[in-house]
Amino acid sequence: MAKCNTASAHEVARIINLKTGTALLIRSDRKILRRNLVSGQWLTFKKIKEGVSIEAFIAHHLNKPNAHWVPLKRGMIPSFEAISRMESNGIAEATDGCEHIEPDGTCIHGMPAWTEVALRHGFAG
Numbered sequence: 001m002a003k004c005n006t007a008s009a010h011e012v013a014r015i016i017n018l019k020t021g022t023a024l025l026i027r028s029d030r031k032i033l034r035r036n037l038v039s040g041q042w043l044t045f046k047k048i049k050e051g052v053s054i055e056a057f058i059a060h061h062l063n064k065p066n067a068h069w070v071p072l073k074r075g076m077i078p079s080f081e082a083i084s085r086m087e088s089n090g091i092a093e094a095t096d097g098c099e100h101i102e103p104d105g106t107c108i109h110g111m112p113a114w115t116e117v118a119l120r121h122g123f124a125g
């Protein structure tokens, strides 16, 4: 598990891709952490490449047309327990917050259900 903040680095931003459910945390030491959907822990993913500023990296993602990256807000990602409940109840929530959709479906905005995202992530992050 990687820390969001260390003695020498702090968290700069958290972003999420609503289409894939991938959540990234960008740190001031240029390290990118990726959130594991099952454990809820942030794991070291990769590093922002040389010559690209942290700000540019974030802006590039958020401004990319039709890429569906948005700032990640607290509470946006359901716990693994909540996702399991959606699966067993047969009523799920989409990554953009739309409710009452099929566990293997998408909302009217085309965003997948969290249950679908968890499947795609293979429960491995």
Ligand SMILES: [Zn+2]
Pocket: 094, 096, 097, 098, 107, 108, 109, 110, 111
């Ligand atoms: Zn929606």
